[in-house]
Amino acid sequence: MSLFTRFGLGHLLCRMSLEKQDIVNRLAGLILYTDRHGTYFKLQVAGHQVCLVHLLRNLQYLNDLNPEQSWSSGIQELLRDAIHKSKTMPLEQIDKEYYKKKLHEALDADLSDYNSL
Numbered sequence: 001m002s003l004f005t006r007f008g009l010g011h012l013l014c015r016m017s018l019e020k021q022d023i024v025n026r027l028a029g030l031i032l033y034t035d036r037h038g039t040y041f042k043l044q045v046a047g048h049q050v051c052l053v054h055l056l057r058n059l060q061y062l063n064d065l066n067p068e069q070s071w072s073s074g075i076q077e078l079l080r081d082a083i084h085k086s087k088t089m090p091l092e093q094i095d096k097e098y099y100k101k102k103l104h105e106a107l108d109a110d111l112s113d114y115n116s117l
Contacts, residue, residue: 052079070112075106 005019032046034040035054056079078099085094 052083055079066114071106071109071111071114075103078102078106 002104011090027043029046032040032043032045033049033051035051041048054112059072059076059079062069063076082094082099
């Protein structure tokens, strides 16, 4: 069983448990793929990758909460397109700058109209 599978099963959510098993030191240079559990963000790792399935689910919640808005569905579509391309094209052929630009544009968008939610 891999280390990441064990995290995914939720066996090691407590930082003290991670330290006792010397897992913390083995994670130092890794990108940790997580579901955003608070303990994971306290670990000293090279970086964090939030689970895309969880992000897509959260975006769908926003779509359902307010079908009139298009912000969350736009990000959802962008992520799904990027996932599709990563499965169907060699990574070096994907225009990563395009996706970064589109994501930054969406994240920088004025959402003040959605304050009434």
